[in-house]
Amino acid sequence: MGELQLMKGNEAIAEAAIRAGCDAYFGYPITPQSEVLEYLMSEKAYERTGMVVLQAESELAAINMVYGAASTGKRVMTSSSSPGISLKQEGISYMAGAELPCLIVNVVRGGPGLGTIQPSQADYFQSTKGGGHGDYRLLVLAPASVQEMSDFVKLAFDLAFKYRNPALILSDGVIGQMMEKVELFEQQPRATTFDQSWVTTGKTPNRERNIITSLNLDPVLQEQHNHHLQEKYERMKAEVRFERYHCDDAEYLMVAYGSSARICQKAVLLAREKGIRVGLLRPITLYPFPSEPLLELSKQVKGILSVEMSAGQMIEDVRLAVHDTVKVEHYGRYGGVIHSPEEVLDAFMKKIVGG
Amino acid sequence: MDIKDIIKPENLVYKRTPLLTSNTLSYCPGCGHGTTHRVIMEVIEEMGIQADTIGIAPVGCSVLAYDFMDIDMVQAAHGRAPAVATGIKRTWPEKFVFSYQGDGDLAAIGTSETIHCCNRGESIVIIFINNGIYGMTGGQMAPTTLVGMKSSTSPYGRDVAFMGNPLKITELVAQLPGTCFVTRQAVHTPAAVRKTKKAVRMAFENQKANKGLSFIEVVSNCNSGWKMTPVAANKWMEENMFPFYPLGDMKVDGRIVSKELLSLAGVKTE
């Protein structure tokens, strides 16, 4: 068994970054994720592994520092919360276009605008449908525990390099701030093991110059590049991950990710105490979305409640997955308010069982 | 004499550096961008650092600099080249990193990145092409557009009360402790090109010695944006740009040498 520690979700992200052999972190403070940069500094990550840690002058600068370091093949990351992630969108779009691997962490807070510093899941559209301009997708992982905050850092880096694509950890203020026991993975070397033929580290006589760009003035070439990207996003669907909870005998289903999934686990148990057989499907990857397992499950259930701390974003993917064959409703408190298991159960009884 | 006799190697007086590709330049004839590219590539060739140099291309007319410079390059979002350069230099401190940026890129949308990169003293080189206008997008007003100067978004001339003052960002960064070498040059005559080349060489030598950030402004023409012939544009530049943007070193080896800046700081010079 690995080393056990009691940590906040944000600290687990930072510790995992050091252990995953991350080469550089660039970030800008914002609640509720400032602990990531604070932890990297107080832990002296730069001494532990030689990792670069830099507080940038803005999220714009931070994401473009990530872009620069990623162009050279480094394992590089940034983290922020909703308003900061909005600022980063141009840079993320450039990275998707230039096919640069990196890790972005969003510890979501309530919006829109400056909103609130309390937890939210209202950045689902931004995370899974692109976010910035152009046709692109990120690999999106949704941790539901502090343990997964740690584990997914490593996983996200591996996937980002496998597909040469930015990966996003979509967390929220609950998971970022809560403390749980974490089993930390072993320190990995800061070694690059992937194909480095494309990196810009200086043109040596044995190869052509390497260029990192997202520009194609010829629309036909740009269309070809877009085709290539779309093919890649199709291939990324092999990475779909999800968790089933009490699904085998379920006659109703809840779908929830992140902290809402934790709340729904409790709601499922409360429903089962009443003799109603409810299951929970927890998408772990939000892009790719677990549409097929959801379609399978939909065949055995009478109704589905999509639960999210938003006005209803993920429900669109749930509905698309089940092709309107079964009733699907949304429930969630939002704008920074967290729903309780009882509230979820109540909505479930009214909207799905009773309705 | 036959042409074959003339082109003998021993008669060679000038040769294009192999670090410029044979791609046709996308710049308007007479534009200063091409000459500045050449100067930078000559310095990189002479220092033998091609294998260790990474350049950052901006958004602007020089967005395609990577088509012409035979080095590894990264194209940055509009204004963000200093941040991109920081990301590279911090993770590869032993490499040579430079950004190449226009005045809209560096002094409008990217002002924050410029100031903070200079203030952190990142050990990089910034080449700043000041043509007083947004060349690429068709001649709109830039932060550097002179008072009274016409552009497509100041068609009756820049009016300070309405549009604000032109920004001398080079004078600004010279005062930051992170900059080591700050100079303003031009490339409109052979003599000016020689001086610019000397400055570029010094900038890369500074980077080699890890002395801090070197910042080279090149006051340049944009004959298309200014709607002049190349010759008239150079003359107009000498008569109008140079008085407001005087050429010369502002800071050398971390010490301010410009009389204008010293007097601003209250230091008496004779």
Ligand SMILES: Cc1ncc(C[n+]2csc(CCOP(=O)(O)OP(=O)(O)O)c2C)c(N)n1
């Ligand atoms: C975010 C963003 N805003 C605006 C533009 C449009 N744009 C492209 S180049 C440019 C101005 C470039 O002017 P300058 O930096 O002076 O370079 P020059 O072309 O004069 O060399 C603008 C506004 C853009 N590409 N991206």
Ligand code: SF4
């Ligand atoms: S538009 Fe101006 S800056 Fe651009 S290439 Fe032409 S002359 Fe040069």
Ligand SMILES: [Mg+2]
């Ligand atoms: Mg310009």
